[in-house]
Each structure stands twice: as structure tokens, then as C-alpha cells.
Amino acid sequence: xxxLLILCCAVLLSGVAMAQQALWGASPLVSPEINTDxxxxxxxxxxxxxxxxxxxxxxxxQKVSTPFGEMDAPGVADLxxxxxxxxxxxxxxxxxxxxxxxxxxxxxxxxxxPSNIYQLRDVASITNIFIIGGQRADLYKVNKVPHGAITRRxxxxxxxxxxxxxTIYTPAAYDKNTKERFPVLYLLHGMGGDEExxxxxxxxxxxxxxxxxxxxxxxxxxxxxxxxxxxxxxPGESSIGLQAVNMQMPRTMEGSFETHFPEVVKFVDANxxxxxNKQNRAIAGLSMGGFHSMHISKQYPDMFNYVGLFSAAIMxxxxxxxxxxxxxxxxxxxxxxxxxxxxxxxxxxxxxxFQANVDYRKxxxxxxxxxxxxxxxxxxxxxxxxxxxxxxxxxxxxxxx
Amino acid sequence: xxxLLILCCAVLLSGVAMAQQALWGASPLVSPEINTDxxxxxxxxxxxxxxxxxxxxxxxxQKVSTPFGEMDAPGVADLxxxxxxxxxxxxxxxxxxxxxxxxxxxxxxxxxxPSNIYQLRDVASITNIFIIGGQRADLYKVNKVPHGAITRRxxxxxxxxxxxxxTIYTPAAYDKNTKERFPVLYLLHGMGGDEExxxxxxxxxxxxxxxxxxxxxxxxxxxxxxxxxxxxxxPGESSIGLQAVNMQMPRTMEGSFETHFPEVVKFVDANxxxxxNKQNRAIAGLSMGGFHSMHISKQYPDMFNYVGLFSAAIMxxxxxxxxxxxxxxxxxxxxxxxxxxxxxxxxxxxxxxFQANVDYRKxxxxxxxxxxxxxxxxxxxxxxxxxxxxxxxxxxxxxxx
Numbered sequence: 001x002x003x004l005l006i007l008c009c010a011v012l013l014s015g016v017a018m019a020q021q022a023l024w025g026a027s028p029l030v031s032p033e034i035n036t037d038x039x040x041x042x043x044x045x046x047x048x049x050x051x052x053x054x055x056x057x058x059x060x061x062q063k064v065s066t067p068f069g070e071m072d073a074p075g076v077a078d079l080x081x082x083x084x085x086x087x088x089x090x091x092x093x094x095x096x097x098x099x100x101x102x103x104x105x106x107x108x109x110x111x112x113x114p115s116n117i118y119q120l121r122d123v124a125s126i127t128n129i130f131i132i133g134g135q136r137a138d139l140y141k142v143n144k145v146p147h148g149a150i151t152r153r154x155x156x157x158x159x160x161x162x163x164x165x166x167t168i169y170t171p172a173a174y175d176k177n178t179k180e181r182f183p184v185l186y187l188l189h190g191m192g193g194d195e196e197x198x199x200x201x202x203x204x205x206x207x208x209x210x211x212x213x214x215x216x217x218x219x220x221x222x223x224x225x226x227x228x229x230x231x232x233x234x235p236g237e238s239s240i241g242l243q244a245v246n247m248q249m250p251r252t253m254e255g256s257f258e259t260h261f262p263e264v265v266k267f268v269d270a271n272x273x274x275x276x277n278k279q280n281r282a283i284a285g286l287s288m289g290g291f292h293s294m295h296i297s298k299q300y301p302d303m304f305n306y307v308g309l310f311s312a313a314i315m316x317x318x319x320x321x322x323x324x325x326x327x328x329x330x331x332x333x334x335x336x337x338x339x340x341x342x343x344x345x346x347x348x349x350x351x352x353x354f355q356a357n358v359d360y361r362k363x364x365x366x367x368x369x370x371x372x373x374x375x376x377x378x379x380x381x382x383x384x385x386x387x388x389x390x391x392x393x394x395x396x397x398x399x400x401x
Numbered sequence: 402x403x404x405l406l407i408l409c410c411a412v413l414l415s416g417v418a419m420a421q422q423a424l425w426g427a428s429p430l431v432s433p434e435i436n437t438d439x440x441x442x443x444x445x446x447x448x449x450x451x452x453x454x455x456x457x458x459x460x461x462x463q464k465v466s467t468p469f470g471e472m473d474a475p476g477v478a479d480l481x482x483x484x485x486x487x488x489x490x491x492x493x494x495x496x497x498x499x500x501x502x503x504x505x506x507x508x509x510x511x512x513x514x515p516s517n518i519y520q521l522r523d524v525a526s527i528t529n530i531f532i533i534g535g536q537r538a539d540l541y542k543v544n545k546v547p548h549g550a551i552t553r554r555x556x557x558x559x560x561x562x563x564x565x566x567x568t569i570y571t572p573a574a575y576d577k578n579t580k581e582r583f584p585v586l587y588l589l590h591g592m593g594g595d596e597e598x599x600x601x602x603x604x605x606x607x608x609x610x611x612x613x614x615x616x617x618x619x620x621x622x623x624x625x626x627x628x629x630x631x632x633x634x635x636p637g638e639s640s641i642g643l644q645a646v647n648m649q650m651p652r653t654m655e656g657s658f659e660t661h662f663p664e665v666v667k668f669v670d671a672n673x674x675x676x677x678n679k680q681n682r683a684i685a686g687l688s689m690g691g692f693h694s695m696h697i698s699k700q701y702p703d704m705f706n707y708v709g710l711f712s713a714a715i716m717x718x719x720x721x722x723x724x725x726x727x728x729x730x731x732x733x734x735x736x737x738x739x740x741x742x743x744x745x746x747x748x749x750x751x752x753x754x755f756q757a758n759v760d761y762r763k764x765x766x767x768x769x770x771x772x773x774x775x776x777x778x779x780x781x782x783x784x785x786x787x788x789x790x791x792x793x794x795x796x797x798x799x800x801x802x
Contacts, residue, residue, distance in 0.1 A: 048508045107449045111512045117525060118643045121518055130643055144640045153550030239545045242519045242531055
């Protein structure tokens, strides 16, 4: 046993692991602790700190002042110092089923919870996460169901003149039934995101595994592209190295990504057992990805039979001249004349793009174009995009070919 | 442009992203900054802090006292407070090419560098990383070379009675030459690790992509298993949920994993275009994974032609009774009588397992069993295991079948 312990210690000491504390220093903290009534307790050891706070999406939002006016931001609550310098905060009420994220603020500085290794990166911020199970949130968990596979690989884009990284989910049935062909959902991220966003923040693997296992969604591939035309891959995964992430992502909404999209479809159809026709292709995206989905699906009206706009940006910026954005009305007329099986628009009531979507639906209504609409609470946040995926995926590929 | 900025802001405000500071608050810090002479500057904004330090594997090690005696731990250096509460530390000398990790210590509390989104988890600790390029460290970078794919998927283990997650690298040639069959390296992690360890800390994808592109290694699959027999998958990826990680990992070195290993090989041979024979299979692992590789390769002497023991634990603990560990001498005699193409032992001079490897080599020498030996500086750390992979992979599958 001593030999084993030495091995453990050596493992922990390797690198810069300071985790030996957990073995022979202070007792390890449990944080977050999800209590039996679904209240949650957070703990942080900081004997010298003057103030320890928590900010997270389970706290009531607060108004923050920005150059563009007031906006909602996650609320902040104080932790109380107890013995041994351990600060603690327990939520006032039980939390509803959901995947939540949070950070701690120690004397004004944002830090991650060292007791919680589960983190997600959203653009340039890394936050801790936890899940309150039950209801829809059970779809976000890894459950004992047949698991699909997730692959990060590369395709060549002739028009963008580069190799580009793509994330592809294949359902459990894909590897089990090796003669069968499958439909494909193309799932697009928002501004600041990349080919990792849906797989990590969006819980796509868990949602698809669970929906398919429950018989609620058909087995399908999900292809998660990188929508920044100038970017080979997510931060850290491309030849530019471990650069700092900033919001300067040229070529995000200027037509290049949309123009190149058939190259992705061609790659997927050439390398996977897909059913390579419109009836078996869907495209959906969040925010900028909704914008991309809207413009790609009308530009290539014979490519996708199912379209999902999640909290979508709609109109191109002024001054952008890509042919993709021209003749909008005529292209929509062509697309809707071909009667897509589903044109689905979803948005939250407090989303800053809410009015843009009202205007867009008004236009569709005036033309008599058929779409379905899903409206819920909250705004432009991942909570909603996960919900939209759980609503959208079950509607796909249910009609006979 | 204003519309775009609002979209950016909304993206940044979503979740608990507090990154709006970067847009309209304090100017963003660059940290780490790799200077042109390969010195590195670290920065952290903490106007109220009394003391800010850095600990990392580029600093001279320090002795720490443990229940098992003195051990080496990463050194610590002080940051100096400058204007606007920005603390700074610049390395005294240029750093050699390497992948380094570090954390900050603010008034005694370990935090990650908020300016650096690049992090790695090692067991229960998350640290920041950066790379100084050049020489061998260029193998750890993503370069403009043909990229292989990396897949996380599941196989069923009848003997362990569970579905288990596995990480599989396929070289670029695998998808390009769809008629060709490929050899396979099985690559095993150490105690506290899982099927993510080699892919993340070990930079396996980058190392293999680069070695293959340079013609130094043959295109091969790399299969990274989970060596904890009681564990379905890495933390957060299994049905036990987002549990805290601890070192209590039952069934790590008691024979079950080794016994089940042919099930992995069978799964890989059934699902990939492998060359399914001994001449085209290698097995290697670090620490506990070296122990596993040693015992698996002698237990199944017709399965692997190449064996790599990286900083390997050698002997089973007292009281462990698995048949796997019985008749050691006789099994080694059988294995070496079949003349493996390569039996490679690598260890660092200050590794706490150094003497155990000296003893093991002495035994092999006495028996006249042929092996190759690689010794270098440092101890039981990932730096060495990455080096060993870059040394080991080029020696594989070079002989004619």
C-alpha cells in the first residue's frame, strides 16, 4: 500500500500539481455540493481574503451599464467566512434542473473554483459548471445508453484555400449497422465560437445520445463546423499556436463561410455513410450560426429540407457586398416554393435579437411562407441553445423519404 | 459595425462571461508573453493583493517535505507589482524549447492565469500551459501538415461488464488511402489518468501528425485506453456524472485491466483497417501504464512485437493475486524467446522508480533478454513521457513484415 501511495504522491507532485494538499495537507473541500433538495453549496478556502463572492447564471440577473446602454449580467452573491478560512454560499432555494455555470470573485478578482475540475470555455472566458438533473437537464447528462462517437478531423476547402477542422458526431447505430446510411444535421456556432462550441457548451453528444436512445430523435450525424472563414480551427488547435483569444475574427459574416459550405457537405457525403439528398439534410445554428443557416439554406435551396434559426441574427451588416446576401426576397421565394419540411425559428423573450426576429417573421407571414415558431424565457444564452437543440432534433427526418 | 459590436457584447455577456472588461473596461493583459529571446513575461492584475507568485515547471525545483520524505516540487517565484495593480514576472533566462505549465499563487491561493485560456487537467489539478517552440518542442505544436483525426468512442467489455470509452487517433493517410491497412500503437496512461491523458497532456495528436509528416514515423493508429478497470470513462464523461476527482481508483493494478486487454484489440481490429497481427502491434505506457504494458505483453506473448516502458512501475503490490502477475519468470522467458522486435525501457535519472527499473534491467541482463534503454534527465513528469513518445514512435513498424 505504501508503494501505491508513493506512486500516487509522485503523480500528484508531477507537473505543477499542488494537489498533495488533498493527501497530507488540509482536507479537500466539496464544491459545489448539490444537496438532496437541489439547493447547492459552494465552498472556497481563503483564510486571508476580505471578500469572496460568486457569480453565476442561477443568481438573479443584475443590470450593468455598457456603452450600448443597460444590459443584463449574471448576479453576484456573497460567501460567508466560516472556520478554517472556508467561505461558503448556499443557494436560497432549490435550483431547477439545468446545466449552470459560475465563477468565484475573491477580493474583486475572478477565479475558478479549484474544487471543481469541470469547466467550459465560452469565447475567452473559462467558467465552472455543474448540472442539476431531472426533466430536460437529464438530456445533458452522460447516461447509461448506447454512446455515439465524436471525431475531430480536417477537410480541405478549395475556396478558402486551407485545411479546416470540423467536429463530427456519429450515432451509436452508425458503428453498429455498418450497411446503413444516415441523415445529417449541420450545426453552426455563434460569434466567438468555433467547432468546439456545440460539442462542449452545447452538450451535443449527450443530447443526441439521449434523444436517440429514448427514440425521440432519429439516429443522425451532427456536423459542427468552424464558421470563422479566416480561422483554420479553434484556439490552440491551429497552426497559429496558443494565441490569446480576441473578438477580432475577420470574415465571420461576409459571405465566405456561406459560399464555401457545399464543400463541407461534399466532404461529409464522400467520407461517411450519409443519405446524400435534401430530404436527409438539416442545417441549424445559433446567433451568427442562425444567420449562416438562413443564408446558406436560401442560397442552396436544394440542399437542406430542415432549417433551424436559434436566436438568429438575420440581416447582413451594411456595406457587406457578398452575392450571398443579394436578392434576398427572390431567393427566399425560391426556397419556400420548394416547401422545406421544417423552417423553425426559436428565440427567447429577452434576447437582444428578439425584435429582428419579429420583423423577419412578419416578412415571412406577409409572403405566406410557412415556418414554425418557438418562444421561451431568457435571452441570448447557451441555456436556450441547448433547449432549442432538444426541441429541434426530434422533428428532423421523421417524414418518409 | 455597431450592430456587430452589440452582437459581440451580447456574446460576451452571455453565460457568466465577465470578459466585457476586455471591451470597455481595463485593457486586456497579455500573459504569458513569449519575448523574442524566449524569456517569458507573466502578468496578473490584482490591485488589492499583498503577494502574487508563480509556480511552474520552468522554475528551479524546491524540496518539499512529505510523509514519505523530501520530494522535488516545482519552484515558486514572486511577481512584482507595477502600475495599475498589474503584477509581473519575467524569467531570468530564455527558456529552452518545451511545453511548460504554471499556476499563479495570489495571497497563498492557487489560481489560473485569466489571460491564458490554454489549460490542461492532470488528475485533479488544472494548470495553464504555453509552448516555447524549436527543436523537439516543435513536435508538440499544431503545424501546417496533414492532420489525422481523433475520435472518442465506446466499446463493450464483456469481462468488465461495461461500456468503456476509448480515444483513437487515425493518421491523415487513413482517410486518404481508404484501401490501405495500418499498424496500431496502444498507448496507456498512468495512475490518476484516463483515456484523455495522452491526447491532452501527452500531445499525442500533434506528435504523431508531425512525426508522420516528417517521414520519421510510419502512419499508424494510436489507441488510448482507460486503464482504471472500475471506470467507464474520464471524469465528466461517464454516467457517474460530474463528480469530484479523487485518488481512490479501485481496480487499477490488480489484473482486471490487463486481463481484458484482448477485448480492446479485438474491438479495434473489428472496427478499423488495421493489420491485425503481432508484427503490426505495439504497446507502451507511462508509470502504471508501463506496468500494464509489461504485464500485458508477457501475458499475451503473440500480441505485441513492440513494447515501451516509460518510467514504468514494474512489480505488482504485495497481496495482489491476479493470475496475470503469476509465473513472471516463465512468462518473460516465453515472451523473449519469441524475440520482440523492440523492448524499450526509458526513465529519467531522478525518477522515484529509477531503482526499480535498474533492478528490472539487471534481471533482464542476467537472463540475456534483449532490450533497448533510454535514460535522460528529470523524473516522473509529462515532459519525459512526451519525449519518450517522440523517441519510441519512430522505431515502430520499420521492419518488413
